[in-house]
Amino acid sequence: MAPRSIWNGTVTFGMVNVPVKLYSATESKTVHFHEVHRKDGARIEHRKICPKEEKEIPADEIVKGYETSPDKYVILEKDEIKAAAGDRGKVIHLEEFVEREAIDPVFYEKTYYVGSRDDEDLYRLLFEALKKTGRAGVGRFTFHDREYLVTLRALDDLLALDTLRFHDEVVEAKELDTPSAQRKTSPKEKKMASQLVEMMHKTFDAKDYEDTYRESVLDLIKRKANGEEIDLVGEEEPEHGDDLSAALEASLGGKG
């Protein structure tokens, strides 16, 4: 089945315009449940109630309000909120090109696949040029009336668009207060820890990591469906041994 695009527009590269469409690159596989009433298994409905009138309110009487002080709202119409989206609904202008690997992972939010809207060679040209330089084009992207900071880059054999967090949305490590230990770690401890890191080093392959929790939730559903009694076990906390050197030695010995 061909994937469905979620956005059509144009990427500009100087005077060159590349027509593109975007596709979701990720999908959550979390097991989702419906809320039901324990007693009778009937579906729960979320109703919108006005606390003054104590009755359900139809959607057309509900507006968006920004709270300026407790229980005081500035009401904004849909069109007014839309006005904040800016004027670039259908274009992504690449303004500059940065080294892809210089962008710290903290900034990355979500990735989309970028497809070509025609069979012209522009898409390939941009792809090959980004791949060759290892750079990502920085621009802005408007989606559902909201503007995002994005990078366009080469990913395997296609273009990908990443939405990025803004600098003030990222917490910096120096804002956190982490006390230092009174007794420094010894060179021997450091050496053992380095050995452990080396022993546990491997090449990254995403396939090695499965969502085991999701599997056990699905298994639980099946057991319950078969009428099995569910054992409600408690959780265990690991012990925090205080002898760092002994723990390191035991780790190395156990794996070596």
Added chain:
Amino acid sequence: MARSLWTGSLSFGLVNVPIQLVSGARDLDYHFHQVHEKDKRRIEQRRFCSKEDAEVEWEEIASSYDLDGKQVILTDEELGSVEPRKTRTIEIEAFVDLAEVDPIYFDHPYFLIPAGDSDGTLRAYRLLADVMESEERIALGRFVMRSKEYLAALRVLVGVLAIKTMRFDDEVRDPKDVPTGGAKPKKKALDNAVAIIEELSADWKPGGYEDCYRARLKGVIDKKRKRRKIEAPEPEKEPSPVPDLMAALEETLAQVKKGKSPEKVRAAAAAADDT
């Protein structure tokens, strides 16, 4: 001080470090509430049983799953029973090179800070941070938070352990059906495109990009408070593909070499089109 979202321990071989998870991102967006237009009261979402047509307390709610047409109902206690026994532990499973992990896997950033200030805790924390920093490796582990398992990449940022939750492999789609255009570019076109990118190269300076959307939305809210009229800007026309690619590349390259920004290059091209 940062709010702790989760407490547990980080295990590295047989070394356990008590840690707290705090968010690495802050939400600066303007949020709206649903309001009843008539009386300006905030709408409340309440749960009703569709059969009894009566409000239901939170404690009386269970989770239902549709298993091939059969309804299976689970209580919170039953769901809690499958959380792995070591649910309060982030166990380091492997160390990998950061460059091997594509950003497509990355989700939310967090920091891990020591829980408590016993010397044992702080020494173990510092040891792991120092070693990871000098080895330039990231650690992979997983943990369960709010009934969901997360794969996490652990790194060191300025001496602090930082993690990024990750998507699982089957949560990343296969891009094979995404159309990727026509033929490979000709050498001359590629050389020009590469030269344009080189000319427009800049260092990644995140502080140089401001959230204009947030600023505009604040402007809209302020105007509305003062009962001023709000007008949407005219949307920019979507440009059409240029007829002569080589000419457009050469002209772009010539302009950016003169130090013109892409914005100025586009403006010049648009002005030329109008005449």
